[in-house]
Amino acid sequence: xxxxxxxxxxxxxxxxxxxxxxxxxxxxxxxxxxxxxxxxxxxxxxxxxxxxxxxxxxxxxxxxxxxxxxxxxxxxxxxxxxxxxxxxxxxxxxxxxxxxxxxxxxxxxxxxxxxxxxxxxxxxxxxxxxxxxxxxxxxxxxxxxxxxxxxxxxxxxxxxxxxxxxxxxxxxxxxxxxxxxxxxxxxxxxxxxxxxxxxxxxxxxxxxxxxxxxxxxxxxxxxxxxxxxxxxxxxxxxxxxxxxxxxxxxxxxxxxxxxxxxxxxxxxxxxxxxxxxxxxxxxxxxxxxxxxxxxxxxxxxxxxxxxxxxxxx
Amino acid sequence: xxxxxxxxxxxxxxxxxxxxxxxxxxxxxxxxxxxxxxxxxxxxxxxxxxxxxxxxxxxxxxxxxxxxxxxxxxxxxxxxxxxxxxxxxxxxxxxxxxxxxxxxxxxxxxxxxxxxxxxxxxxxxxxxxxxxxxxxxxxxxxxxxxxxxxxxxxxxxxxxxxxxxxxxxxxxxxxxxxxxxxxxxxxxxxxxxxxxxxxxxxxxxxxxxxxxxxxxxxxxxxxxxxxxxxxxxxxxxxxxxxxxxxxxxxxxxxxx
Numbered sequence: 042x043x044x045x046x047x048x049x050x051x052x053x054x055x056x057x058x059x060x061x062x063x064x065x066x067x068x069x070x071x072x073x074x075x076x077x078x079x080x081x082x083x084x085x086x087x088x089x090x091x092x093x094x095x096x097x098x099x100x101x102x103x104x105x106x107x108x109x110x111x112x113x114x115x116x117x118x119x120x121x122x123x124x125x126x127x128x129x130x131x132x133x134x135x136x137x138x139x140x141x142x143x144x145x146x147x148x149x150x151x152x153x154x155x156x157x158x159x160x161x162x163x164x165x166x167x168x169x170x171x172x173x174x175x176x177x178x179x180x181x182x183x184x185x186x187x188x189x190x191x192x193x194x195x196x197x198x199x200x201x202x203x204x205x206x207x208x209x210x211x212x213x214x215x216x217x218x219x220x221x222x223x224x225x226x227x228x229x230x231x232x233x234x235x236x237x238x239x240x241x242x243x244x245x246x247x248x249x250x251x252x253x254x255x256x257x258x259x260x261x262x263x264x265x266x267x268x269x270x271x272x273x274x275x276x277x278x279x280x281x282x283x284x285x286x287x288x289x290x291x292x293x294x295x296x297x298x299x300x301x302x303x304x305x306x307x308x309x310x311x312x313x314x315x316x317x318x319x320x321x322x323x324x325x326x327x328x329x330x331x332x333x334x335x336x337x338x339x340x341x342x343x344x345x346x347x348x349x350x351x352x353x354x
Numbered sequence: 355x356x357x358x359x360x361x362x363x364x365x366x367x368x369x370x371x372x373x374x375x376x377x378x379x380x381x382x383x384x385x386x387x388x389x390x391x392x393x394x395x396x397x398x399x400x401x402x403x404x405x406x407x408x409x410x411x412x413x414x415x416x417x418x419x420x421x422x423x424x425x426x427x428x429x430x431x432x433x434x435x436x437x438x439x440x441x442x443x444x445x446x447x448x449x450x451x452x453x454x455x456x457x458x459x460x461x462x463x464x465x466x467x468x469x470x471x472x473x474x475x476x477x478x479x480x481x482x483x484x485x486x487x488x489x490x491x492x493x494x495x496x497x498x499x500x501x502x503x504x505x506x507x508x509x510x511x512x513x514x515x516x517x518x519x520x521x522x523x524x525x526x527x528x529x530x531x532x533x534x535x536x537x538x539x540x541x542x543x544x545x546x547x548x549x550x551x552x553x554x555x556x557x558x559x560x561x562x563x564x565x566x567x568x569x570x571x572x573x574x575x576x577x578x579x580x581x582x583x584x585x586x587x588x589x590x591x592x593x594x595x596x597x598x599x600x601x602x603x604x605x606x607x608x609x610x
Binding site for chain 2: 214218221222223224226227229230232233234236237239240241242243244
């Protein structure tokens with residue numbers, strides 16, 4: 042084991058950490074938003090990320106295939122935008138369906154029932170994917186040609202820059218949405234009570250549906266970017282990365298939007314930088330021990346509230 | 355024609371009759387009080403009229419249309435605003451946001467407006483902001499406009515809740531113990547504010563209160579509720595001199 046200080050300061054690693062952090066942050070936002078208004082963790086969210094990645098894969102494969110075959114002549118960035126938009130729309134429909142079928146009937150049930158339902162929906166999505174597409178791994182088509190820039194001796198690809206930039210833009214857009222308009226205001230108010238908010242003419246169901254839709258759309262973005270960066274998709278990806286994003290949501294503070302982004306990036310950094318110091322086989326062990334340690338001292342996460350006084354009637 | 359009428363309303367919780375044969379008549383712009391010992395069923399009556407519970411028997415008419423069986427938000431939309439005994443504020447939102455949130459259903463811009471700030475959204479939001487400003491001034495909370503309510507003094511939090519209720523432009527306002535936990539100074543302030551709001555908007559008010567001085571000075575009509583039944587009804591003078599009321603409050607030995 043050699044500690045190479047140069048490695049720690051390497052910009053290459055920082056950009057990798059930012060990229061992984063983007064995936065975790067985008068997924069963690071979905072967990073956090075749903076938690077903040079419904080007080081439940083949508084344990085199917087990791088699998089919604091997987092569904093988003095596969096929908097993106099389907100759309101991208103189709104468009105790239107048509108372009109290669111010559112029946113369409115779309116530049117790469119147009120295909121990327123269409124893939125993002127299409128996958129966001131379709132995945133948010135999946136998310137809304139999960140809310141309608143799985144969670145709404147359990148609105149007043151004990152939280153444990155909702156958690157178990159979430160886990161089951163996750164299994165259904167995963168097994169459904171296995172039945173439809175088989176256990177084979179899929180490789181994500183190359184939408185944009187990868188170009189490598191050399192800046193000060195550091196090699197950066199255009200794809201990494203795009204992923205980090207667009208992810209941050211989505212987080213900023215979400216932040217503005219929640220801060221600046223009436224639906225965002227209703228979402229924040231719902232985080233405190235269900236008693237007065239409906240009196241203001243707000244439909245709890247509509248806001249819940251919207252929250253699932255936004256969370257799922259962001260998960261789809263994460264799925265597509267993940268596919269572009271590590272072009273292998275498999276049905277179990279939702280579990281592996283979904284759980285890590287869930288850890289980010291907890292670490293950031295249950296229900297905190299800012300916390301989810303911050304903790305998502307933090308986990309990205311821990312995961313990239315731990316193997317630079319320790320053997321890479323111990324990566325997850327050490328990375329998550331660090332997180333466990335943080336939670337021992339900050340059980341409510343970085344931005345969480347120590348208690349919740351939400352009143353339910 | 356009365357603004358709010360309740361006809362022979364009763365409500366059972368399991369086998370327990372919480373409210374028995376309750377009737378009420380509030381004219382537009384009238385201030386009506388409901389007093390009675392703890393557990394008499396006062397808040398239950400509020401919850402029945404505002405649609406949180408559905409009465410077992412009887413009819414409730416707002417503006418001459420029955421509201422029995424409607425959802426709380428539908429009743430609120432028909433012009434019934436309320437505040438709560440235990441403050442129901444959104445602790446981490448600002449005062450301005452509370453008052454603007456109450457105008458949610460009056461903002462009609464769509465998703466495009468939400469993302470790109472269309473002229474319609476700008477117009478609606480600035481109109482909302484102006485109305486919110488007027489209300490915050492009226493209730494004396496305008497200097498806290500951009501603070502989160504958690505940090506406000508208790509009396510100011512109560513006034514924020516009232517400003518929010520008034521922002522929905524109700525015809526009648528239900529106040530559940532508006533002075534609970536207030537010191538004498540805040541109490542006088544609250545009385546003045548209720549009077550001012552009443553004068554300015556001509557809104558009908560129905561309030562639950564324990565502080566006799568407050569009720570007697572403010573209300574035109576008072577009902578006394580004991581074990582779910584109205585035992586006395588009338589003007590403040592009539593209530594003050596009614597032996598049944600004195601008995602209910604002070605025990606029968608005092609009367610004899």
